[in-house]
Amino acid sequence: MDKRNNSIGCTVDTCKFHCQDANYCSKNVIEVSACNCTAKTSDNTCCQSFEAKTNY
Numbered sequence: 001m002d003k004r005n006n007s008i009g010c011t012v013d014t015c016k017f018h019c020q021d022a023n024y025c026s027k028n029v030i031e032v033s034a035c036n037c038t039a040k041t042s043d044n045t046c047c048q049s050f051e052a053k054t055n056y
Helices: none
Strands: 005-009 032-034 045-047
Touching: none
Parallel strands: none
Antiparallel strands: 032 045
C-alpha cells in the first residue's frame, strides 16, 4: 500500500490514491483546478489528480 501523505487530507475513498486506513492521499503532489472560470468557493474546485479505483 502506498504511504499516506500527512499534508494532503482526502475523503474520496473511490480514488486509487486514497489511503484506505486513513483519510489521506498517497500522492506527493496533487493538482487542484477550478471547475469553472469564476471559482469563488471550494465547491467550484476539483482535484485533477483523481483516478478511479479499478476495484472497490
